Amino acid sequence: xxxxxxxxxxxxxxxxxxxxxxxxxxxxxxxxxxxxxxxxxxxxxxxxxxxxxxxxxxxxxxxxxxxxxxxxxxxxxxxxxxxxxxxxxxxxxxxxxxxxxxxxxxxxxxxxxxxxxxxxxxxxxxxxxxxxxxxxxxxxxxxxxxxxxxxxxxxxxxxxxxxxxxxxxxxxxxxxxxxxxxxxxxxxxxxxxxxxxxxxxxxxxxxxxxxxxxxxxxxxxxxxxxxxxxxxxxxxxxxxxxxxxxxxxxxxxxxxxxxxxxxxxxxxxxxxxxxxxxxxxxxxxxxxxxxxxxxxxxxxxxxxxxxxxxxxxxxxxxxxxxxxxxxxxxxxxxxxxxxxxxxxxxxxxxxxxxxxxxxxxxxxxxxxxxxxxxxxxxxxxxxxxxxxxxxxxxxxxxxxxxxxxxxxxx
Amino acid sequence: xxxxxxxxxxxxxxxxxxxxxxxxxxxxxxxxxxxxxxxxxxxxxxxxxxxxxxxxxxxxxxxxxxxxxxxxxxxxxxxxxxxxxxxxxxxxxxxxxxxxxxxxxxxxxxxxxxxxxxxxxxxxxxxxxxxxxxxxxxxxxxxxxxxxxxxxxxxxxxxxxxxxxxxxxxxxxxxxxxxxxxxxxxxxxxxxxxxxxxxxxxxxxxxxxxxxxxxxxxxxxxxxxxxxxxxxxxxxxxxxxxxxxxxxxxxxxxxxxxxxxxxxxxxxxxxxxxxxxxxxxxxxxxxxxxxxxxxxxxxxxxxxxxxxx
Numbered sequence: 016x017x018x019x020x021x022x023x024x025x026x027x028x029x030x031x032x033x034x035x036x037x038x039x040x041x042x043x044x045x046x047x048x049x050x051x052x053x054x055x056x057x058x059x060x061x062x063x064x065x066x067x068x069x070x071x072x073x074x075x076x077x078x079x080x081x082x083x084x085x086x087x088x089x090x091x092x093x094x095x096x097x098x099x100x101x102x103x104x105x106x107x108x109x110x111x112x113x114x115x116x117x118x119x120x121x122x123x124x125x126x127x128x129x130x131x132x133x134x135x136x137x138x139x140x141x142x143x144x145x146x147x148x149x150x151x152x153x154x155x156x157x158x159x160x161x162x163x164x165x166x167x168x169x170x171x172x173x174x175x176x177x178x179x180x181x182x183x184x185x186x187x188x189x190x191x192x193x194x195x196x197x198x199x200x201x202x203x204x205x206x207x208x209x210x211x212x213x214x215x216x217x218x219x220x221x222x223x224x225x226x227x228x229x230x231x232x233x234x235x236x237x238x239x240x241x242x243x244x245x246x247x248x249x250x251x252x253x254x255x256x257x258x259x260x261x262x263x264x265x266x267x268x269x270x271x272x273x274x275x276x277x278x279x280x281x282x283x284x285x286x287x288x289x290x291x292x293x294x295x296x297x298x299x300x301x302x303x304x305x306x307x308x309x310x311x312x313x314x315x316x317x318x319x320x321x322x323x324x325x326x327x328x329x330x331x332x333x334x335x336x337x338x339x340x341x342x343x344x345x346x347x348x349x350x351x352x353x354x355x356x357x358x359x360x361x362x363x364x365x366x367x368x369x370x371x372x373x374x375x376x377x378x379x380x381x382x383x384x385x386x387x388x389x390x391x392x393x394x395x396x397x398x399x400x401x402x403x404x405x406x407x408x409x410x411x412x413x414x415x416x417x418x419x420x421x422x423x424x425x
Numbered sequence: 426x427x428x429x430x431x432x433x434x435x436x437x438x439x440x441x442x443x444x445x446x447x448x449x450x451x452x453x454x455x456x457x458x459x460x461x462x463x464x465x466x467x468x469x470x471x472x473x474x475x476x477x478x479x480x481x482x483x484x485x486x487x488x489x490x491x492x493x494x495x496x497x498x499x500x501x502x503x504x505x506x507x508x509x510x511x512x513x514x515x516x517x518x519x520x521x522x523x524x525x526x527x528x529x530x531x532x533x534x535x536x537x538x539x540x541x542x543x544x545x546x547x548x549x550x551x552x553x554x555x556x557x558x559x560x561x562x563x564x565x566x567x568x569x570x571x572x573x574x575x576x577x578x579x580x581x582x583x584x585x586x587x588x589x590x591x592x593x594x595x596x597x598x599x600x601x602x603x604x605x606x607x608x609x610x611x612x613x614x615x616x617x618x619x620x621x622x623x624x625x626x627x628x629x630x631x632x633x634x635x636x637x638x639x640x641x642x643x644x645x646x647x648x649x650x651x652x653x654x655x656x657x658x659x660x661x662x663x664x665x666x667x668x669x670x671x672x673x674x675x676x677x678x679x680x681x682x683x684x685x686x687x688x689x690x691x692x693x694x695x696x697x698x699x700x701x702x703x704x705x706x707x708x709x710x711x712x713x714x715x716x717x718x719x720x721x722x723x724x725x726x727x728x729x730x731x732x733x734x
Contacts (some may be wrong), residue, residue: 305556
């Protein structure tokens with residue numbers, strides 16, 4: 016009997032181990048190909064870390080981030096951008112949770128060859144990653160964090176104060192995105208009785224709060240506010256609580272795995288009004304999961320396919336034949352990686368890479384300026400991008416179609 | 426008033442899904458005193474298996490006719506769930522039949538993780554929620570009443586109907602049929618049951634299979650109602666169903682159904698009327714569970730546990 020028990024335990028343990036290995040794999044392959052062998056790479060390999068969800072509901076976005084950073088590194092290797100070194104990408108899965116993200120950051124920061132990190136996707140994960148990378152002075156450039164307090168502190172509106180000198184981002188922030196959405200929904204679409212639903216996470220709460228401020232200023236009434244659980248799949252209760260106030264639109268602060276089904280279930284419940292959200296719902300998956308015609312989303316930057324600077328990126332990405340689409344943040348991730356690579360090239364001009372060069376690298380990222388796939392890449396005194404373009408997209412004919420591009424100005 | 430009625434309906438729909446899953450929990454516990462934590466994953470696998478039936482097995486011309494597609498999807502989902510449960514019983518639980526009770530419990534947790542990760546790794550696109558076709562009459566019935574509109578979908582009605590019919594059929598089977606009698610005998614005393622000519626292994630496997638079939642069907646109903654499946658739902662609904670089974674009294678069919686509906690109703694009513702709204706609806710479910718367990722540790726309809734000689 017005992018023998019059998021042990022056997023069963025070993026079986027289960029083995030299976031568990033297999034599963035664990037499968038999900039936490041790191042891919043550094045791909046970078047090795049296509050360097051042509053003509054560059055001087057005698058000084059070894061430097062690593063650009065990527066922290067983004069590679070599994071779970073948000074993996075569509077995370078995989079796009081990973082592949083685009085890989086593309087930037089591959090191109091740098093081909094062009095011998097960083098003299099004497101080969102670049103590799105090491106991806107760590109943060110599973111869109113802060114705690115796993117912290118582990119990923121710790122793993123990357125224990126490797127002396129990691130020069131910089133592209134990531135994270137989620138603002139909530141960034142909060143736990145920032146201090147860990149700061150400890151080792153590793154430069155971090157986020158393609159997608161939109162929460163304003165990450166750069167300017169909790170009082171970003173009244174008393175902005177730089178939080179981490181090693182943290183930068185290439186996307187616009189929610190204190191632009193939320194109000195921009197409000198201007199569109201209240202002003203252009205004429206919705207005056209709006210219900211707000213959030214998922215309770217850093218990103219969704221922050222975005223919805225900024226939206227609410229501007230919407231109220233523009234004369235709309237907030238009909239109801241409600242929260243959904245992060246793992247919830249049945250939204251009938253939430254829909255029931257807002258139906259009574261007869262809203263003419265819903266603003267959702269959160270991401271597409273909940274937003275898509277929410278939109279579908281609203282329609283099923285007879286509440287056929289548009290759902291609007293931020294960059295977190297701007298993904299084809301939103302429509303697959305139930306996003307309906309007329310639903311709206313704002314996203315950072317101009318539509319990737321229309322920007323002239325983006326054409327080259329899109330073509331190069333397609334040429335690489337990655338399995339996954341570059342998604343909402345691919346172009347941003349590409350620009351983020353390129354800002355690190357550009358600054359790194361400048362840093363190692365004056366001598367070999369070592370830990371003491373990290374401060375120089377941060378300084379060089381701060382001073383970096385270049386034409387990226389999302390427009391001009393430059394950072395202001397808080398580490399925010401100076402490029403504050405935003406676009407409103409609308410679901411039309413089963414696809415996201417760009418409706419209006421601009422910047423938010425008071 | 427309309428809001429109250431609408432929320433009651435919402436609660437019943439959610440409760441119906443929970444009740445179908447809870448039946449499997451309660452039957453397995455009744456017969457071998459095992460809390461099969463992997464049961465929620467069996468439900469999830471049922472959802473994915475029926476989706477696979479739809480996407481890879483059914484010919485395209487059948488997909489538009491729900492009366493062809495839906496039964497076949499249900500068969501596919503239930504079949505895979507049953508096979509899975511039988512394998513699980515044979516290789517994970519049977520070797521631990523006489524081990525201390527904690528051992529199979531931990532094994533069940535392990536099986537649950539394995540199943541979830543396996544689907545996530547190997548089902549195409551399952552790293553994110555996967556869209557599910559609404560392979561049924563896609564119609565919403567609305568009535569204007571009590572100063573508002575009350576809506577219920579055809580899939581919701583189907584879910585409630587299947588859940589109630591499933592429970593009645595199961596109850597009848599267990600109380601009337603020969604195999605049902607064998608189940609009850611094995612639950613009471615497996616050794617004596619064996620002396621009376623009951624094959625306990627066969628009886629236990631059958632119990633697992635029936636529970637899994639119901640979970641598989643629940644997976645299909647979940648899919649067509651919510652129009653997506655996700656590897657995470659097994660855990661969430663597993664916890665709901667476990668709570669429902671405990672609330673109703675583990676081992677009791679009636680208890681599982683009433684527990685399931687109670688949880689659905691509490692979740693929707695608490696989300697509407699109690700402080701904290703939908704952010705705290707799960708809290709109220711567990712408060713109720715604790716209150717019930719304080720006054721009736723065996724659950725609403727459970728029997729006090731017998732101490733085996």
